[in-house]
Amino acid sequence: MRKKVGVIGGGQLAWMMAQVAPLENIDLWVQTPHHSDSAVSLATQTVFADIDDAIATDILAQNCDVITFENEFVNLEKLQKLADKGGCFYPRLSSLSPLLDKYEQRYFLKNHGFRVPHFQAYNSEADFESFSFPLVLKVRRHGYDGQGTVIIKHREELSSILPKFNGIPLLIEEFIPFERELAIVAARSVNNEIKIYPVVETYQENQVCRWVIAPALITLEQIKEIEAIAKKLLIELDYVGVLAIELFLSKNGKILVNETAPRTHNSGHYTLDACETSQFALQLQAITGKPLGNINLKTSGALMVNLLGYESANSEYLEKREAIKKLGALVHWYGKTESRIGRKMGHVTVLLTENNPEKRYQQGKLIAEKIEFIWNS
Ligand code: ADP
Numbered sequence: 001m002r003k004k005v006g007v008i009g010g011g012q013l014a015w016m017m018a019q020v021a022p023l024e025n026i027d028l029w030v031q032t033p034h035h036s037d038s039a040v041s042l043a044t045q046t047v048f049a050d051i052d053d054a055i056a057t058d059i060l061a062q063n064c065d066v067i068t069f070e071n072e073f074v075n076l077e078k079l080q081k082l083a084d085k086g087g088c089f090y091p092r093l094s095s096l097s098p099l100l101d102k103y104e105q106r107y108f109l110k111n112h113g114f115r116v117p118h119f120q121a122y123n124s125e126a127d128f129e130s131f132s133f134p135l136v137l138k139v140r141r142h143g144y145d146g147q148g149t150v151i152i153k154h155r156e157e158l159s160s161i162l163p164k165f166n167g168i169p170l171l172i173e174e175f176i177p178f179e180r181e182l183a184i185v186a187a188r189s190v191n192n193e194i195k196i197y198p199v200v201e202t203y204q205e206n207q208v209c210r211w212v213i214a215p216a217l218i219t220l221e222q223i224k225e226i227e228a229i230a231k232k233l234l235i236e237l238d239y240v241g242v243l244a245i246e247l248f249l250s251k252n253g254k255i256l257v258n259e260t261a262p263r264t265h266n267s268g269h270y271t272l273d274a275c276e277t278s279q280f281a282l283q284l285q286a287i288t289g290k291p292l293g294n295i296n297l298k299t300s301g302a303l304m305v306n307l308l309g310y311e312s313a314n315s316e317y318l319e320k321r322e323a324i325k326k327l328g329a330l331v332h333w334y335g336k337t338e339s340r341i342g343r344k345m346g347h348v349t350v351l352l353t354e355n356n357p358e359k360r361y362q363q364g365k366l367i368a369e370k371i372e373f374i375w376n377s
Contacts (some may be wrong), residue, residue, distance in 0.1 A: 004029060004044075005287045006060030010037035012334045012344065013264050016272060017070075018042035020281040026273040026288065029064055030054050038334045054078035061087035066287050068241060069263055072100050073142055090190070090240040091262050092285035098237070099262050101140045101307055103171045105260075112236050114229060114257045117248070118174035124157065127172055136173040139165065145342065146207025151175060165198025176256060178248040182216050186230040187242045189286040194234060195295050197275065199226045201361075202246070202267050203368075208342055210372070213364040214270050214297070217357055218249065225255055233260060242283040244268060255260075266306065266344075271295070273330050273349040274302035280334035286340050301352035303364040305329075305371045310344035317345070323374045324348055327367060 002025050007014045010032025018039050021028040026042040030037075031051065033239075040046050042163055045063070049056030052075040060067050066088045076093055083093055089202050098108035106119045120127050121140075133155055139148035150161060181204060186196040198215035216223075228323070237243075244265030246258040268279035277285075277293030285292050307317075314337060329348040336345055350367050354360035 001025075003066075004064040005284060005288065006031065006064035006067040007039070007043075008057060008060070008067065008074055010039040010043070010046065011070060012038050013070045014039035015042060015334060016269070016332070017068055017264070017280040017283065018280075019272075020278060021284060024281055024284045024288070024290070026284055029060055029173055031060055031176065033164055036337055038336065041335070052078065055080060058082055058087070060175070066090050068283065068287055069096070071144070072096070072262065074100075077144065079314075092238065092240060093245075095237040095239045096262050099260060101169075102138050102143065102259065103140050103169070106171065108171075109233075109257050109260070112232075114233070115255065116257050117176050120172050122170040122172050125162075126160070126172060128155070131172060131174060134175040135168045136175050137161065137165070137253075138171045138173060140169040140171050142250075143248050145209075145344070146204070147342075149207045153205075176248045176250060179251045179253075180216070180218075180249045181258070182218065182226065182247045182249055182255075183212070183244060183265070184226050184230050185242060185244045185265055185268035185271070186227075186238050186290060187279075187282045187286045189292050190235040190240050190289040191291075193286075193292045194231060195282060195292045196227050197268060197271060197279070197295055197296065198297065199223050200267055200270070208308065209266050209306055210308070211306065211364075211368040212267050212270060213352075213361060213368075214274065214304075215301045215357075222249065222253070222255060229255070229257065232324065241286050242268070242279050266304075266347075269332070269347050270302040270304040270349050272332070274298055274351055299351040299353060300355050301360045303350040303367055305348050305350075305375075306344055307333075307346040307348065307375055309339040309341055309345050310376055311339060311341065313339045315339060317375075320375055324371055327370055327374075329367075334362050 004027045006029045010030040015038035018028045029045045030043040031047045047056045103121045134153045137150045200214040201216040244261045248256045264279045272278040333346040
């Protein structure tokens, strides 16, 4: 039977979900205030309203079998009223509730036995006493793509940085001098079926993800440990849908959870081209009660590179996109009409064919460099 799914948010994640929705026999409705949002052109219907506008979400609830999320910027109290009168949300609001605030999320993870960096809510300068420098300061809500995450090298910087966050709730966190950053995307369906994609390496510069290589070059024990983290978290949250977990691999081989995102994730974009079932299709299957598809990689590996805005301009960057395609890359252009520094304008995937893991990793890094060179020059 054809189902209707509502998505709160209309950006690139909803856009990629809208691409696969017809194949899953699903009509996708989106809620966004922006007529220029990527998903608007592909959605069956758009409700034009702010993300936290519960009256608009009620329209989704009246028309759709289930509502899901593209971002964490929702108002749970308002949504709970819709759930109380029968609105169906997956992931459940109770699963989202401990995750939306970075401090509360950390607290939840620590309390449930996950290894996390030392952290504390910021109330006054005395709260910095149990930390050494460098340390990390994060806004507790509404941070994304490194916006709201600052690495503070010396105590002296506090006096100039803290006033910039005047009145905004903050989290203080130990700086982890990690060896690598890793991520994993996993899903649990309404019927309790679990699927876990390969662990990937993510590379960030200035707190923003530049590229992802799948699978990560780590040991089998580390893979097993991270898969166990994903499974435990899905179950302890009683989670339905796709969940992403970002992790640090420390210099002494320890794995720490940095954060979890209750949605499809940038670190899983490669699955659109490289896996039998993408994270977007898996999300739709998980929340509509379908059996979860085969998520195996179609090739030995994949590279994903984000095309990040490097200027303020109105350009489609056609020439650069063509040049990148010539490297064998599959270009996903989000159709945003305005480029801004750091804004995700698109991403590209390159299927990696090398079978030797070390050589494949080097192959991936080399191609990432070439793509970034074309994009940024
Ligand atoms: P966002 O939610 O905006 O992506 P994150 O918490 O994931 O913010 O931080 C973005 C990036 O900042 C991380 O991918 C990592 O590179 C760096 N970072 C965040 N927390 C730490 C930490 N405790 N130690 C070292 N680097 C960190």
